Amino acid sequence: MRRAIRFKLIATYVGLAAVTLALVLVVVLGILQRRYLETYAYVVSTQARLIATMLTEGAGAIPPDQQEALAQQFRWRPDVVIALLDAHGRGPTVPAGTPPPPEVGRALARPDQPAYAVRDDPRTGQRRVFAAAAIGPRARPSGVVHVSAPAVWVQRQLRRLLPAFGGALLLGLGAAWVVGARLARSLTDPIERLTRAAERLREGDLDAQVAIDSDDEIGRLGRAFSAMATRLRETIEGLRAERTTLAAILTSMQDGVIATDRQGRLLLVNRAAEELLGLPSGAAVGAAAADLLPGPLVAMLAEAATAARVGATELQREDRVMEVHCAPIWRGDDGPGASGGSAGAGLVGADPGAAAVTGAVAVTGAVAVVRDVTELRRSERLRRELTANVSHELRTPLTSIKGFAETLLAGAMRDEATARRFLEIIDAEANRLVKLVDDLMDLSRLEARGGVLELSPVDLCSLVEETVARLRPLAGPRQLEVHYSDSPATVLGDRDRLAQVLTNLIDNAIKFTPDRGRITVAVRREDGTVVLTVRDTGRGIAPADLPHIFERFYKADRSRGTTAGSGLGLAIARHIVEAHGGRITVHSREGEGTTFAVVFPEAGEDGTIRRP
Structure with missing residues (x-):
């Protein structure tokens, strides 16, 4: 293209110069021809006037029959014609009454000036230069000298100049070519740079200048x-x-995002959606949504893309509960979001040509947001269960208190022994209520991380010894044996909170171990940690109950008999252990017993944590 533009510019410039030079040459040749003719006519006129003057001055000395011969001696070329005409401008052979040639007529009319004309010779048709000069006195000329010469002599002179004009024309064209090439380069070089920059820009080079x-x-x-x-x-x-x-x-994003076009092809699937829906990583885009997504989700996306409807539903996948919100994708700013429309408006589709028109707006696809609400639904369920459990735990002692109070008011107060026994029951139930409320408040503070731990180095062996000694009277009546192994170990913790955990575990072991059973409390150091175990030989815990044993108000089947308890102790113990950076686990087999293991980071005597 560059060469084509440059060639066109040079050719145009040279062509224009050629036309201009040709026109100048034609004009110059025309002017030269006129000048040559005028000069040649002047020469011929001068010859005619010279002959006429000689014949006028020698009229008496030259006989008339010799005048013709004398005039012919002035012929300077063979094709020059010199004729002597009479006073009427006619030659000897011209019939009377024939008008004289125009130059002859003008010479007779003005004898003092020669006359000339360039015209065709009527006898030969040749282009000639004619000149006439009057002979004799001006008042009454006696004759006319008529001289003619071929005008081709002028053409011959011009032809001699043609090579010079041709050379000048070629030089002019060459100069025009050089100037045109420079001009074309000055025009095409910037265009070439623009073209190269545009090509670089097309190839992705955004720094093109x-x-x-x-x-x-x-x-x-x-x-x-x-x-x-x-x-x-x-x-x-x-x-x-x-x-x-x-x-x-x-x-x-923790929420999954899925976008489809109107044909049901997946346009976007983020990582969270792949994990929630079990989609192949990176392989879902471009595939048909119906081949990978659950049927209800596909139906919602199709409805949003075709009918521009916003919808929400819940999906169940294995043990997960997912909440899905679906909305259409509008083209450009045409969606209802531009004027306060529904959710999802204002999203831009990728293929406006494939848009579905609903009213005056265009829908190009649909987008769905998938949120894992498993924990939320579990929390809601636990909240409902908590409400029910708290109501149940409160209702039992309150019913007992109310019943014994009504009995006392009905007349039992007259019997001092009965009244005292009823009041003791009421006091015990009130203490149970206070204990339940304290446990609830304690658990709430621990779950909210609101409890403040007073950390200090704690000798776990001495703490076990104190706790076992305090709880040994509870085991005595049931013929229980409590053993603990003494192994020096120090942890960084809140002594009262650790005693609360230990008390809860040993108390549960005492409650759920039958007569002549054995409870073993042991402490050992292991790989930079301190492991506390409480093992009993009770009836054990069913496998179905083990995953829930640390939940609030959860009671395994073995505790739903005559044994009292709120079901908060193990939940509180777990939170206390985790607040100390430890962990608590349980292992149990029905009929063989249960073992609770608590693992704490080991600390030195100065309270620093020892790394394994």
Whole structure:
């Protein structure tokens, strides 16, 4: 294209120069021809006047029969014709009454001036230069000298100049070619730079610039192109940054995001959606949604894409509960979001040509947000269960208190022994209520991380010894044996809270171990940790109950008999242990007993944690 434009410019310039030079040559040749003819006519007229003057002055000395011969001696070329005409301008052979030639007539009319004319010879048809001069006195000329010469002599003189004119024309065309080439290069070089920059821009080089220093239209075009390239680079960099930000947001979202077009093809699936729905990583985009997604979700996306409806539902997948919100994707700013419409409006579709038109707006697809609400639903269930359990735990002692109080008011107070026994029961039930409320408040503080631990080095062996000694009277009546092994071990903790955990575990072991059973409390150091175990030989815990044993108000089947308890002790123990950076586990087999193991980081005597 560059060569074509340059060739066209040079050819146009040279052609214009050729036409101009040709026109100049034609004009110059015309002027030269006129000048040559005038000069040649002047020469011929001068010859005619010279002959006429000689014949006039020698009229008496030269006989008339010799005048013709004398005049012919003035012929300077063979084809020059000299004739002597009479006073009427006619030759000897011209019939009377024939009008004289025009130049002869003018010479007779003005004898003092010769006359000439360039015309065709009527006898030969040849173009000739004619001149006439009057002979004799001016008042009454006696004759006319008539001289003619071929005008071809002028053409011959002009032909001699044609090589010079041709050379000048060629030199002019060569100069025009050089000037045209320079001009064309000055025009096409900036265009070539613009073309190369545009090709680099097309290939993705956003730093393409054009350096054109001229102030003409091409210079302004180059500066405009550079400004456009800079603006395009900034725009694309902004879009890339936005795309990266959006991709990072979608990747880091805990909620799954799925987008489809109107044909049901997946346009976007983030990592959370892949994990929640079990989709192949990166392989879902472009596939049919019906092949990978659950049927209800596919139906919601199709309805949102075709009918522009917003919907929500819950999906169950294995042990997960997922909440799904679906909305249409609107094209551009046509969605109802531009005027306060429904949720999901204002999202831009990728294929406006494939949009479904609903009313005056266009829908290009649908987007769904999938949220894992398993824990939320579990929390709601636990809250309902907590309410029911608290109501149940409160109702039992309150019913007992109310019943014995009504009995006392009905007249039992007259019997002092009965009244005292009823009041003791009421006091015990009230203490049970206070214990339940204290446990609830304690558990609430621990779950909210609101409890403050007074940390200090604690000798776990001495703490076990104190706790066992305090609880031994409870085991005595049931013929229980409590054993503990003495192994020096120090942990960093709150002594009262650790005693609360130990008391709860040993108390539970005493409650659920039959007569002549054995309870063993042991402490050992192991790989930078201190392990406390409480093992009993009771009836054990059913496997179905083990995963829930540390939940609030949860009571295994073995505790739903005559044994009292709120079901909060193990939950409180777990939170206390975790607050100390430890962990608590349980192992049990029905009919063989249960073992609770508590693991704490070991600390030195100065309270620093020892790393394994």
